[in-house]
Amino acid sequence: MRDPKLWSCGRFFSYALVLSAMFFLAHLAGFQSHTSVLAGTHSGTFAEQYFGLVYLILYVIFVGIVPVMAIAGGLLWLGGRLLVTPDETPRSLDGQGVEGEAPDA
Secondary structure, three states: OOOOOOOOHHHHHHHHHHHHHHHHHHHHOOHHHHHHHHOOOOOOOHHHHHHHHHHHHHHHHHHHOHHHHHHHHHHHHHHHHHHOOOOOOOEOOOOOEHHHOOOOO
């Protein structure tokens, strides 16, 4: 749970991309025409009802979760770029370096 790679901006972007690709593949396959399951009607075979349900689930994920993942990935990327500089070393409050090192003059 504390693995930094698990919460990286690249991982959020890749999840958002994979979920978007799954939705667009379902859309291109024509699953949207089988969404009568939303109205509670039973038109078609079990497979067609299943396709409609899969499309609705992917649609909700695409509309509700993918933007959140993209925004979270963007904020993580921006925070990493703004808060961390490669030439900065951690310092304690008294001006000493970490582990009691003398500060650079």
